[in-house]
Amino acid sequence: ARKIIIDTDPGQDDAVAILLALASAEVEVLGLTAVAGNVPLELTAKNARIVAELAGRPDVPVFAGCDRPMKQPLVTAEHVHGKTGLDGPAMDEPQMPLQDKDAVDFIIDTLRDEPAGSVTLCPMGPLTNIATAFMRAPDIVERVQEIILMGGAYFEVGNITPAAEFNIYVDPEAAEIVFKCGRPIVVMPLDVTHKALTTAPRVQAFRDLGTRPGTMVAEWTDFFERFDKEKYGSAGAPLHDPCVIAYLIRPDLFHGRHINVEIEVTSPLTRGMTVADWWGVTDREKNALFIGDLDADGFFELLTERIGRL
Ligand code: BDR
Ligand code: CA
Numbered sequence: 001a002r003k004i005i006i007d008t009d010p011g012q013d014d015a016v017a018i019l020l021a022l023a024s025a026e027v028e029v030l031g032l033t034a035v036a037g038n039v040p041l042e043l044t045a046k047n048a049r050i051v052a053e054l055a056g057r058p059d060v061p062v063f064a065g066c067d068r069p070m071k072q073p074l075v076t077a078e079h080v081h082g083k084t085g086l087d088g089p090a091m092d093e094p095q096m097p098l099q100d101k102d103a104v105d106f107i108i109d110t111l112r113d114e115p116a117g118s119v120t121l122c123p124m125g126p127l128t129n130i131a132t133a134f135m136r137a138p139d140i141v142e143r144v145q146e147i148i149l150m151g152g153a154y155f156e157v158g159n160i161t162p163a164a165e166f167n168i169y170v171d172p173e174a175a176e177i178v179f180k181c182g183r184p185i186v187v188m189p190l191d192v193t194h195k196a197l198t199t200a201p202r203v204q205a206f207r208d209l210g211t212r213p214g215t216m217v218a219e220w221t222d223f224f225e226r227f228d229k230e231k232y233g234s235a236g237a238p239l240h241d242p243c244v245i246a247y248l249i250r251p252d253l254f255h256g257r258h259i260n261v262e263i264e265v266t267s268p269l270t271r272g273m274t275v276a277d278w279w280g281v282t283d284r285e286k287n288a289l290f291i292g293d294l295d296a297d298g299f300f301e302l303l304t305e306r307i308g309r310l
Helices: 012-022 041-054 103-113 128-136 138-143 166-170 172-179 200-208 212-232 242-249 296-307
Strands: 002-008 027-034 062-064 119-123 144-150 185-188 254-259 261-263 274-276 288-294
Touching (some): 027 041, 027 242, 062 103, 103 119, 103 138, 119 128, 128 138, 128 172, 138 144, 166 172, 200 212, 200 296, 212 296, 242 288, 242 296
Parallel strands (some): 002 027, 002 119, 185 288
8 A cells, every 4th residue: 555644734625535545445544644724723633633533543643733834824715614624514523632743743754764765745735744844854855755735726727816726825935845846746736626526416426325424525515515616606516635545546537747837936916826837838847747637427436435435
């Protein structure tokens, strides 16, 4: 199994991604590292534990990391995810403990302890924890196997400003560090996640599982999709973050291009934009596999089948 660290700010779509990972034997989740993003850190750290328990996996350690971006105040997204970050179904307080260790230290120690090239990072929120780890312990960077992240946009452009996607916008300096790190990066931008839509029959399939995780996924989706339906007239919610885990299990469901991607950090108008050289009009070094398309039916079949295993 591929060893992964999921860096996350749950978030209903983060929650579905975590469930998919914990249901799949192809990946071994070494830990969940919470970061401030959709909601403040205290809530993302709590939500990560709620989701681990829902999957029946209180043994998966959960760590809290950075409570704010590297250089600017935190921007949150309660307008999408609700006050708790996981609005929708009623939820109990988690029983499992939060680890004492800081998430950044966990990332550093794990990359040093595990064989070089054997740990993949899966960021699904602002890149603050990952970039902070890279700055604090530059020796770990070359030990990373791969980084598969949700963030950015090209043709679909922004969901938090006209130019920027939320995860990158919240901490552009962190994103710049990660995109320049030199390790293989796979990017799931809005271009692909806006094709992974929770249409009514797909949500019904989760509900029809008749299990608690299936019902929770359906109810989270019911809440989460209202934003995209109103804002984009879309047929359902984009399941952004599960694309990261699905790619690890079934890369054949995704298509993209190996291109140069740079992060805009200076312009007030376009700060946090992922400037993606999709057409190869520069000779800047290719640093990312930028995904543009997926087999949405295959993706939802995989998700439903795996959530059904929990
Ligand atoms: C990203 O922002 C968050 O709201 C979602 O969880 C996802 O990671 C989409 O822009
Ligand atoms: Ca997220």
